[in-house]
Amino acid sequence: MANRIHPTAVIGAGVELGDDNVIGPYTVIAGPARIGDGNWIGPHVTIGTPGEDRTREHPAAWDAAPTGDPDHDGHGVVIGSRNKIREYVSVHQGTWRTTTIGSDSYYLRGSHIAHDCVVEDGCTIASNVITGGHCHIWSGANLGMSTVLHQRVTVGPGAMVGMSSAVRKEVGAFTIAVGNPARTTGVNVVGLSRRGLDEATIEALGPWLKGKAELPGDGLVDRLPADLSTLIKAWDARPRDEH
Template sequence: MTPGENSIHPTAIVGDDVVLGAGNTVGPFAVLTGPLEIGDGNWFGAGVVIGAPPEVRSWPHPPSATERSSGNGIVIGNRNVVREYAQIHQGWHDRTVLGDDCFVMNQVYIAHDCTIGDGVTLASSVLLAGHVRLGDGANLGLGASVHQRRVVGNGAMVGMGSVVVADVPPWAKAFGNPARVRGANAIGMERAGVEPALVERVTELYEGPFSRDDLLALASTEVGVAFSDWDVATR
């Protein structure tokens, strides 16, 4: 493959309504159907299914196997890795969006209308219900499940096997069933270059009871945009 070309395995199916950028790799038996826009430098593993109709009981599914999938579209950015048998479904009310530089492990399920930020990590068998929003750098552990319309903030970590039924604020660590905030992702903040005093401040906040107002008080800090965006997304 020369630079800029896409490498598509001969057993893969790429629909007519799929727009591919450059340098993408599509593995064996992958199925990509549109409307679907894909950027550059992505890697899709064997058996990936991207573009099936939204799993909504009332949605009019295509009447024949030869007709295009239906839905409001999917947009995938650049340099993502989507591993074996992961699924990303068409939007229902809006488009389903996967940002840049995400790592989506095997058998992950991303439902209709989800919005996934940049640099997100989804471990094997993570399940996202419809309309879920994940902020930049969020990290969800093996087998975690997120209820529809929940928001997980930037840099948050969700532990393996957790069931998220409430919004998770930025830079929090949450785990359990139901998942609750159990501390701060201090290491993540440090790696992101957040100043030590602010890391300590967020860590202290998440160690005890806190309110939305406590979170919004961080809006004036260097990580304030993450808290402001989370506040808007969760209202």
């Protein structure tokens, strides 16, 4: 299906759109940017303006796509498919890697994704969430209203962060964090249950999720649903200095 773009929206040079996207009034999308299919992008959204870095130029990106930094690959914004991006959301261009938003996520009113962030699939980013630059939010994470992420923070898959929390260090996979500064308060049992895990399996994974033990080596992870097994293995194998 064709894209439905409001006549007041501004689509700059270097923007590539897939199919069946809705782009609302007064939204500005500056290139270089690549956007997939079936996204709902509300009014007054801003995507692809320069990262907030005092040392970098601030070109009129809605007129002509910036050339980026020739010494680094990955300048710009890439957005997947089937996202709901509500009014006043902002997404900045990368400075050393592509600012990347995955698919099937919900970005509530006024949330902000800073330069060089990576947000994976199936996330919920609530109203007024603000990320610092270079953050990595893994699949299925849920950030509560007015959460603030310090730059270079990693939020693990399936994690939940309570509203108005200030996150200054890594939030583990399928844990719950809350407060200022945010602290881990437990395991996201509800989230794991919704993915098909029973109480015994969640209990067996508990020590690993809390960072107190290695991942169980008895084949437990291989018996999990395939998507969850893959996600847990990827989290366990990640470089520990990525954040």
